[in-house]
Amino acid sequence: MKKIISFVGIAFYVAVLQAQTWIWYPGDYEIWLGNRMNNRRTERGAFFPPFWKTDSHYVVIEFSKQVDLERAENIFITAEGKYNVKLDGKLQFGMPSTLTLPAGKHNLNIKVWNQATPPAIYVEGKTIHSDSSWKVTYEDKEWIDESGKASDTSATVYMNAGYWNFDRADQRPSQFMLCREPLQAVSREKSSKGELLDFGKETFGYITFKNLSGKGSLSLYYGESKEEALDTAYCETLDRIQLRAGKVIDLATNEISAAGDFCLGNSKAFRYVYIEKEPDVQFDNVGMEYEYLPVEYRGAFRCNDEEVNRIWEVGAYTMHLTTREFFIDGIKRDRWVWSGDAIQSYLMNYYLFFDSDAVKRTIWLLRGKDPVTSHSNTIMDYTFYWFLSIYHYYMYTGDKAFVAQIYPRMQTMMEYVLGRTNENGMVEGLAGDWVFVDWADGYLDKKGELSFEQILLCKSLETMALCARLLDQQDDRDRYSGMATSLRAKLEPFFWDDTRKAMVHNRIDGIQSKSVTRYSNMFSVIFGYSDAGKQEDIKQNVLLNDSILKITTPYMRFYELEALCALGEQELVMQEIKDYWGGMLREGATSFWEKYNPEETGTQHLAMYGRPYGKSLCHAWGASPIYLLGKYYLGVTPEEAGYREFRIAPNLGGLKWMEGSVPTPNGDISVYMDTSHIKVKAGEGKGYLYFTSRKTPKSNIGKVEKLGGNQYRLRIDTKDEVRVSYR
Numbered sequence: 001m002k003k004i005i006s007f008v009g010i011a012f013y014v015a016v017l018q019a020q021t022w023i024w025y026p027g028d029y030e031i032w033l034g035n036r037m038n039n040r041r042t043e044r045g046a047f048f049p050p051f052w053k054t055d056s057h058y059v060v061i062e063f064s065k066q067v068d069l070e071r072a073e074n075i076f077i078t079a080e081g082k083y084n085v086k087l088d089g090k091l092q093f094g095m096p097s098t099l100t101l102p103a104g105k106h107n108l109n110i111k112v113w114n115q116a117t118p119p120a121i122y123v124e125g126k127t128i129h130s131d132s133s134w135k136v137t138y139e140d141k142e143w144i145d146e147s148g149k150a151s152d153t154s155a156t157v158y159m160n161a162g163y164w165n166f167d168r169a170d171q172r173p174s175q176f177m178l179c180r181e182p183l184q185a186v187s188r189e190k191s192s193k194g195e196l197l198d199f200g201k202e203t204f205g206y207i208t209f210k211n212l213s214g215k216g217s218l219s220l221y222y223g224e225s226k227e228e229a230l231d232t233a234y235c236e237t238l239d240r241i242q243l244r245a246g247k248v249i250d251l252a253t254n255e256i257s258a259a260g261d262f263c264l265g266n267s268k269a270f271r272y273v274y275i276e277k278e279p280d281v282q283f284d285n286v287g288m289e290y291e292y293l294p295v296e297y298r299g300a301f302r303c304n305d306e307e308v309n310r311i312w313e314v315g316a317y318t319m320h321l322t323t324r325e326f327f328i329d330g331i332k333r334d335r336w337v338w339s340g341d342a343i344q345s346y347l348m349n350y351y352l353f354f355d356s357d358a359v360k361r362t363i364w365l366l367r368g369k370d371p372v373t374s375h376s377n378t379i380m381d382y383t384f385y386w387f388l389s390i391y392h393y394y395m396y397t398g399d400k401a402f403v404a405q406i407y408p409r410m411q412t413m414m415e416y417v418l419g420r421t422n423e424n425g426m427v428e429g430l431a432g433d434w435v436f437v438d439w440a441d442g443y444l445d446k447k448g449e450l451s452f453e454q455i456l457l458c459k460s461l462e463t464m465a466l467c468a469r470l471l472d473q474q475d476d477r478d479r480y481s482g483m484a485t486s487l488r489a490k491l492e493p494f495f496w497d498d499t500r501k502a503m504v505h506n507r508i509d510g511i512q513s514k515s516v517t518r519y520s521n522m523f524s525v526i527f528g529y530s531d532a533g534k535q536e537d538i539k540q541n542v543l544l545n546d547s548i549l550k551i552t553t554p555y556m557r558f559y560e561l562e563a564l565c566a567l568g569e570q571e572l573v574m575q576e577i578k579d580y581w582g583g584m585l586r587e588g589a590t591s592f593w594e595k596y597n598p599e600e601t602g603t604q605h606l607a608m609y610g611r612p613y614g615k616s617l618c619h620a621w622g623a624s625p626i627y628l629l630g631k632y633y634l635g636v637t638p639e640e641a642g643y644r645e646f647r648i649a650p651n652l653g654g655l656k657w658m659e660g661s662v663p664t665p666n667g668d669i670s671v672y673m674d675t676s677h678i679k680v681k682a683g684e685g686k687g688y689l690y691f692t693s694r695k696t697p698k699s700n701i702g703k704v705e706k707l708g709g710n711q712y713r714l715r716i717d718t719k720d721e722v723r724v725s726y727r
Contacts, residue, residue, distance in 0.1 A: 062136065065134050082095070117174035136160070212243070217278050246259045301658070340379065400470060554594070562628065580596065595608060646686070679721055
């Protein structure tokens with residue numbers, strides 16, 4: 001009982017800061033909304049649903065609240081679904097939209113049934129209103145004996161209600177839509193067969209026609225590149241419509257609309273659209289409705305290098321395009337939520353938008369419901385990223401209430417993982433498991449015990465232990481901590497090769513392979529699993545060794561460059577950012593790609609999965625410079641949850657000057673640095689500024705502390721701008 005009360009207290013602290021809002025069973029709305037989004041994918045006009053288990057919302061939910069009123073109060077009630085209301089155990093007539101509660105203590109219960117959309121309620125009164133302090137359950141487990149007496153005890157599991165930002169009675173969650181904005185093409189190019197429209201850059205939305213009329217067919221071929229849009233046989237996405245008798249028929253969905261001003265029903269990603277029509281089909285103009293989630297660009301970065309500035313801007317735009325109801329992978333092909341893509345989106349988000357609601361929605365959707373029957377997205381490594389993302393979320397936001405809500409599903413997911421470990425306490429790919437790691441331009445063995453997977457499992461167990469400690473779950477903390485310690489002790493004996501001075505890729509039947517790849521080695525650096533000597537070995541023998549299989553996806557470049565930054569190689573990483581992401585810009589990119597190989601040329605850059613235009617040219621994991629520049633150049637990280645204590649360790653990395661801001665839960669931290677000055681202004685929290693100086697530095701506020709060698713630090717405990725002169 002003590003632990004349950006502590007969880008309630010956490011949620012109530014959040015709730016008292018809220019006004020009334022629509023509430024639901026936590027995770028249910030997110031799963032429902034995610035199903036709508038994940039099932040919008042098409043393959044050349046054909047419906048293409050996800051291939052993993054799809055869960056649904058609970059159809060009956062009870063909402064309850066205990067109140068203590070000084071005076072009688074009228075409340076307004078509305079719900080999404082059919083509902084009843086009980087006051088102190090007594091059912092009220094009908095489905096009352098208003099109710100008077102007398103003064104005193106009362107139990108208020110509202111039970112909602114809705115098969116189509118998640119049961120949700122909105123309650124508004126002077127002191128009583130729906131918020132996250134309400135209790136919710138999908139099974140009340142109450143019963144009545146033969147005498148008519150209700151049960152005195154219950155095994156019901158109550159959760160604190162979920163919510164987002166639907167804060168008015170008429171703002172029904174089931175009616176949610178992203179924002180739209182009309183846009184026009186920047187150029188048009190007519191040919192004998194059709195017309196090619198160029199919207200100037202990668203975009204996402206719905207094609208519109210002005211005064212569409214006539215009789216016949218009209219076809220639209222979309223392209224992230226000009227070549228794709230003009231290739232009617234192989235472009236990834238297309239639409240076809242038929243006009244007859246004053247009606248427009250969308251042949252992909254069989255939806256029928258009136259002729260005239262017309263908007264396609266399915267959103268698409270494109271820069272170019274090629275349109276072919278029969279002679280009797282007429283229209284005055286073609287445009288689009290750009291669709292987006294309104295987010296605030298809170299993070300910022302500028303420096304003396306305009307190419308780096310452009311990389312940051314295009315990275316931010318890439319993130320904007322892929323930040324929708326959830327963080328999706330790419331806007332053209334999948335448009336799905338993948339855990340490996342999402343964890344990187346979360347980290348970039350913390351340095352750009354700091355949209356914590358989008359993170360929570362995505363975590364809920366990826367987890368789904370019990371029972372667990374497969375890994376997240378069916379991918380073993382993606383399950384481990386899901387665990388890691390929750391502790392990241394807590395550290396950046398300080399939102400302990402969310403950890404308390406999601407923790408039961410963390411437990412059941414981890415039990416699924418542990419049920420698939422071998423006699424060494426390690427994971428191997430079993431039937432139904434997709435062992436992904438990365439898209440590689442070369443052979444990547446997926447058999448046996450992969451060192452990469454064991455490192456992620458170990459970090460996931462540590463995350464479970466940390467969350468259990470946070471929630472006062474002592475038995476869980478001891479159990480998960482013990483398993484993590486045991487597994488970590490096996491990593492080097494099982495996988496470190498003293499001859500190669502690196503971790504080998506895998507073991508098969510207890511025998512180390514001779515293959516060395518970058519993946520486990522760079523993660524051992526990032527997680528601090530290798531001592532200083534082995535980290536230097538990894539840097540020289542793996543990360544800086546061109547004979548090791550190269551990484552050509554931004555996905556794993558994210559971690560490779562993070563490992564190098566953690567090893568103090570910011571100058572090298574800056575050049576890599578300019579070469580790799582600058583290379584995409586030089587190829588004409590207006591958003592960053594799923595994969596980039598500098599050795600490819602021309603239309604080779606468009607191909608993937610054995611298809612000429614299979615590659616996504618707007619992919620969330622392509623925006624990783626946002627994270628790297630914020631964390632390792634501006635150097636801002638939370639040392640305690642929610643930036644109560646922070647660390648600022650700026651590093652120019654070869655730049656002459658840089659400036660920027662990093663968002664935190666309740667403010668921003670601004671940093672400026674050139675070759676002789678540092679300026680810091682912290683909107684919240686306290687922390688230390690760390691820097692290197694050959695001469696004794698000076699500060700306008702506080703006393704600079706020497707740490708040893710040329711290393712110094714300065715306590716930042718003011719909202720005023722702190723200025724440091726150094727050399």
